[in-house]
Amino acid sequence: MPSTLIVYATTDGQTRKISERIQQTLRASGLETTLVDVGTASALDPAGFDGVIAGASVRYGKHDPAMARFLDGNRDAINRVPNAFFSVNLIARKPEKRNLEGNKYLRKFLERLSFRPMHVEIIAGKLDYPSYRFIDRIMIQMIMKITDGPTDGKSVIEYTDWDQVDEFARRMAEAIASSNESARQSENSDAADPDQPGKQGN
Numbered sequence: 001m002p003s004t005l006i007v008y009a010t011t012d013g014q015t016r017k018i019s020e021r022i023q024q025t026l027r028a029s030g031l032e033t034t035l036v037d038v039g040t041a042s043a044l045d046p047a048g049f050d051g052v053i054a055g056a057s058v059r060y061g062k063h064d065p066a067m068a069r070f071l072d073g074n075r076d077a078i079n080r081v082p083n084a085f086f087s088v089n090l091i092a093r094k095p096e097k098r099n100l101e102g103n104k105y106l107r108k109f110l111e112r113l114s115f116r117p118m119h120v121e122i123i124a125g126k127l128d129y130p131s132y133r134f135i136d137r138i139m140i141q142m143i144m145k146i147t148d149g150p151t152d153g154k155s156v157i158e159y160t161d162w163d164q165v166d167e168f169a170r171r172m173a174e175a176i177a178s179s180n181e182s183a184r185q186s187e188n189s190d191a192a193d194p195d196q197p198g199k200q201g202n
């Protein structure tokens with residue numbers, strides 16, 4: 001059974017919630033999954049997985065630097081298998097900000113990485129004024145005012161489009177399953193080919 005590593009960086013839990021939903025879809029597609037916070041991901045070797053999906057939220061324009069270190073540090077292993085990075089932020093509540101051209105946070109994050117994800121997805125997060133510290137609430141209210149969003153300090157709005165998350169997870173499940181199947185077939189044909197040096201039948 002193909003196995004997938006899902007790594008997330010979250011502050012308030014929304015990126016973890018999205019990661020858990022991705023995990024459910026992958027499992028329903030017959031894939032094994034391991035879900036970890038980026039803080040504990042260094043204990044794992046991504047080379048042991050058939051696919052890697054990583055996600056991080058944006059705070060004040062930036063993704064968690066621990067995620068950048070994880071992706072750069074494991075670049076070669078991750079590049080060998082189908083992989084994706086998803087970004088969670090509030091400007092993505094606007095559809096035109098859900099692509100690379102429209103989302104400067106993700107563009108800047110990727111520019112600084114030596115790793116290039118095979119697929120990127122931009123997912124809207126959650127606005128939760130009552131749970132924010134005073135200074136954060138004021139700052140987010142200012143950002144929302146500039147971008148025509150809600151400024152009522154009591155607002156709690158989950159903008160995440162769960163259909164988008166499910167579709168993203170299904171596409172990744174297909175890519176991982178089919179790449180794993182191709183790798184298995186090529187191993188089998190190598191093993192059966194007596195002309196291959198060092199293989200069975202040689």
Ligand SMILES: Cc1cc2nc3c(=O)[nH]c(=O)nc-3n(C[C@H](O)[C@H](O)[C@H](O)COP(=O)(O)O)c2cc1C
Nearest residue numbers: 010011012013014015057060061089090091125126
């Ligand atoms: C302190 C703070 C700063 C944020 N900065 C940004 C930002 O610069 N741009 C943006 O689009 N969203 C911003 N957000 C919104 C978060 O990206 C969004 O709430 C997301 O769902 C958080 O995901 P998490 O719970 O996984 O950390 C910010 C949220 C907080 C609390």
